[in-house]
Amino acid sequence: GIKISDSHDEPELEFFDRVPTVWDDTKVIHGEVGKYITVARRTGSAWFIGTITNDEERKLNIPLDFLTEGQSYLAHIYYDDPNVPTRTKVGIKNIPVTNKSTLEAVLPASGGQAVWLEAQKKFVHPGILHTxxxxxxxxxxxxxxxxxxxxxxxxxxxxxxxxxxxxxxxxxxxxxxxxxxxxxxxxxxxxxxxxxxxxxxxxxxxxxxxxxxxxxxxxxxxxxxxxxxxxxxxxxxxxxxxxxxxxxxxxxxxxxxxxxxxxxxxxxxxxxxxxxxxxxxxxxxxxxxxxxxxxxxxxxxxxxxxxxxxxxxxxxxxxxxxxxxxxxxxxxxxxxxxxxxxxxxxxxxxxxxxxxxxxxxxxxxxxxxxxxxxxxxxxxxxxxxxxxxxxxxxxxxxxxxxxxxxxxxxxxxxxxxxxxxxxxxxxxxxxxxxxxxxxxxxxxxxxxxxxxxxxxxxxxxxxxxxxxxx
Structure with a gap:
């Protein structure tokens, strides 16, 4: 199995740093027994979404209509990518989303995707180097x-x-x-x-x-x-x-x-x-x-x-x-x-x-x-x-x-x-x-x-x- 000592500061470790142990809400977005599942969990204003599939490749759409109306979020998406030059081959992309958005999960066989949805704050002004x-x-x-x-x-x-x-x-x-x-x-x-x-x-x-x-x-x-x-x-x-x-x-x-x-x-x-x-x-x-x-x-x-x-x-x-x-x-x-x-x-x-x-x-x-x-x-x-x-x-x-x-x-x-x-x-x-x-x-x-x-x-x-x- 994978040990903590195997870590080499892979960038995706930030996801695990953010995941809490106590949740305020849980939603099953979609799934079929034995095939795939997507679950969303919330703590405070942050949502975390996990998707996994069986031994079949799969493309899934994940609607975000459960997010707060009028609130903007940044979706930090962690996905399997064989072209990433790290040992773990995890790609990371960030995109702005709202409750009107839909995320796409392209899953390889036995693969998965994790998403951290971060509620966006208003900028501090003045706030470039000095407040x-x-x-x-x-x-x-x-x-x-x-x-x-x-x-x-x-x-x-x-x-x-x-x-x-x-x-x-x-x-x-x-x-x-x-x-x-x-x-x-x-x-x-x-x-x-x-x-x-x-x-x-x-x-x-x-x-x-x-x-x-x-x-x-x-x-x-x-x-x-x-x-x-x-x-x-x-x-x-x-x-x-x-x-x-x-x-x-x-x-x-x-x-x-x-x-x-x-x-x-x-x-x-x-x-x-x-x-x-x-x-x-x-x-x-x-x-x-x-x-x-x-x-x-x-x-x-x-x-x-x-x-x-x-x-x-x-x-x-x-x-x-x-x-x-x-x-x-x-x-x-x-x-x-x-x-x-x-x-x-x-x-x-x-x-x-x-x-x-x-x-x-x-x-x-x-x-x-x-x-x-x-x-x-x-x-x-x-x-x-x-x-x-x-x-x-x-x-x-x-x-x-x-x-x-x-x-x-x-x-x-x-x-x-x-x-x-x-x-x-x-x-x-x-x-x-x-x-x-x-x-x-x-x-x-x-x-x-x-x-x-x-x-x-x-x-x-x-x-x-x-x-x-x-």
Whole structure:
């Protein structure tokens, strides 16, 4: 028989973590003695459905008319799939449903399907990295000049992109990181950093000039931008710069009284018509990139789901992080045995870029009441400790990585390129795992003792000693 010790952190184990031992309701959906059966059981607002068949293949429809009228659910479906690259061959898909929906169960001989129906919550606003409670807490840290938070605030306050009189480098009609329009790269990056940082400064100081500057830049780009060319780096552009835009929009919409709904219309249109298609194309393509790309795109995709109140987008991002067949999913980016990063043989900068993006999307989910940090037994924490340990000068275990694309399997040793050059990505993870959860991250702490207070980074939320300090 199968033993608990046989487990290798298969993704479908999350189903068993959710299944309760006490039930409030039970329904037999359909069945024939000796042939098949489908049973639904409820605890609280969550339903769990199990379907099994005998030694005959079978296709069944499962009506969901027993669900609460007017309530939206996310169906987490666990099914037999011989093409899944795990020992257990269980596929997972997530789809939004209501009591008007019908699920299909395609069962192999002697097979089955399990479904967890999760009632969907309303989004918290503001709720992209920071809530109203977080903003109030940072005010106290600044007022009391609490270190190292206050040191991060001073770095933010003094940065050129945080000034209410910031002078735009653009706007541009076309923006790109590479190709014909690569000359716009550093300029538009600075402009979008000014969007983000002025929105931050508005929340931290109450100075309306910062809010006006953030909105001014957003509006200028909305009035000018016509396209992002389909170059190699287009997904990175929309992921890195898109989060700055969405964070600012969320903050301005829900905290700045001087903004009107019509002010947001052109900016919203710019994002949905120019930025969003690039992300959708990335998800639709076969895996082709190193893992930092996937988490960079996904942090912005999830944030956009929150801002636009689009639960399907948000859930799609979470599903990618947990189950995606891509180097950018937690399963394929960090080793569960050692914490090695898919890009450890490439260089250390991209490892930090990748884990920083993962921590960002985990923090975004946390503010919405969803715990991605704990996925696969806190695997992100293990990745952080591995990166910190190596960059501090210690030896770590390394093995040749078999990546999803097959393109990045020839790194024979861990790379010392950029070793010891730390990005400000460590406070966000330390804050969660140590301050919130009471766990230990000794190597990450050593890094923080070297780099505190965290300051600016073009590609990260940054200023973590202030922004992520529970």
């Amino acid at each position: 109203q409670a977080d903003i109030k807490r940072t005010h106290k840290l600044i007022d009391n000049k609490t270190e190292p938070a206050y040191g991060s605030f001073l770095l933010l306050k003094e940065h050129k992109c945080s000034q209410p009189d910031y002078r735009m480098e653009g706007p541009f009609r076309i923006i790109s990181r590479d190709g014909e329009y690569r000359h716009t790269k550093s300029k538009m990056e600075a402009d979008f950093s000014a969007v983000y940082q002025n929105a931050l400064m508005w929340t931290l100081t109450g100075n309306k000039a910062h809010a006006r500057k953030s909105l001014e830049i957003l509006t200028a780009y909305a009035d000018s931008l016509t396209m992002i060319p389909e170059t190699n780096d287009a997904p990175l552009l929309v992921g890195l710069e898109g989060l700055k835009i969405i964070y600012a929009l969320e903050i301005l919409k829900y905290t700045y009284p001087g903004i009107k709904d019509e002010d947001l219309v052109p900016v919203n249109r710019m994002f949905t018509e120019i930025f969003m298609p690039v992300m959708e194309n990335f998800y639709a393509a076969r895996p082709y990139t190193n893992g930092n790309w996937g988490s960079i795109v996904t942090k912005t995709y999830m944030a956009a789901g929150i801002y636009f109140n689009n639960r399907a987008m948000y859930n799609k991002g979470m599903d990618f992080y947990l189950h995606g067949h891509d180097n950018g999913s937690i399963l394929h980016y960090i080793s569960g045995e050692t914490g090695q990063i898919q890009e450890s043989g490439r260089d250390q900068s991209h490892c930090m870029l990748g884990i920083g993006a993962m921590a960002t999307l985990c923090e975004i989910a946390w503010k919405q009441g969803d715990d991605l940090y704990s996925a696969l037994s806190n695997r992100l924490m293990k990745g952080y400790e591995y990166v910190a340990q190596y960059n501090l000068g210690y030896d770590v275990l390394f093995s040749v990585w078999e990546d999803v694309t097959g393109k990045y399997c020839d790194w024979k040793t861990i790379s010392d390129k950029a070793r010891g050059n730390y990005m400000p990505v460590f406070e966000i993870a330390y804050n969660h795992y140590v301050r919130r959860q009471g766990l230990q991250m000794p190597y990450t702490l050593q890094v923080l003792e070297k780099i505190r207070p965290e300051g600016f980074d073009r590609d990260q939320p940054a200023f973590g000693s202030l922004l992520f300090n529970d």
